[in-house]
Amino acid sequence: MRARTVVTHSPEETLALGVELSREMQPPVLVLLLGDLGAGKTTLTKGIVAGLGAATEEEVTSPTFTMIHEYGPAPATALGTGRDGGARVYHVDLYRVETARELETLGLEDLLAERAVVIVEWGERLGPALRPAGGRVIEIRLEAAGEDERRIEIR
Ligand code: ADP
Numbered sequence: 001m002r003a004r005t006v007v008t009h010s011p012e013e014t015l016a017l018g019v020e021l022s023r024e025m026q027p028p029v030l031v032l033l034l035g036d037l038g039a040g041k042t043t044l045t046k047g048i049v050a051g052l053g054a055a056t057e058e059e060v061t062s063p064t065f066t067m068i069h070e071y072g073p074a075p076a077t078a079l080g081t082g083r084d085g086g087a088r089v090y091h092v093d094l095y096r097v098e099t100a101r102e103l104e105t106l107g108l109e110d111l112l113a114e115r116a117v118v119i120v121e122w123g124e125r126l127g128p129a130l131r132p133a134g135g136r137v138i139e140i141r142l143e144a145a146g147e148d149e150r151r152i153e154i155r
């Protein structure tokens with residue numbers, strides 16, 4: 001991913017940036033979203049997931065209570081070969097995770113071992129031990145720079 005800083009001026013612009021960034025995300029990849037409440041992490045995620053073709057932006061909602069949402073093709077099972085449609089994407093929100101024990105019970109290692117795009121809001125709460133098998137990590141820091149302005153630093 002090319003390092004750069006972008007300022008967006010509306011939620012729509014942030015969505016569009018997510019779509020653009022999704023083109024540079026080849027699974028397996030871990031996307032860490034850093035920044036405060038209201039910084040635009042979920043909005044950017046909607047764009048990324050939609051851009052990857054795993055779900056529509058309306059289908060992507062904040063996983064604050066469930067901690068993990070899953071989008072994309074269903075895995076093959078004994079009953080069928082799965083469902084087509086883009087990459088497998090996990091959308092994780094660590095806002096409510098308070099202890100190392102809680103983090104462990106989420107089973108993030110298993111997600112990172114898959115050929116998936118794993119997007120983590122409050123990514124600063126993820127320890128350095130949790131990294132994808134391929135080792136690719138994209139860090140995106142979001143910051144409110146005004147009512148509708150968001151400074152988004154990608155590296
Ligand atoms: P987070 O997941 O970081 O808490 P959300 O994406 O859920 O943030 O919320 C961002 C809020 O900020 C939304 O209410 C959105 O409408 C508003 N907003 C205003 N300007 C922008 C912008 N440029 N980019 C993203 N969100 C914006």
Ligand code: MG
Nearest residue numbers: 041042062121
């Ligand atoms: Mg959020």
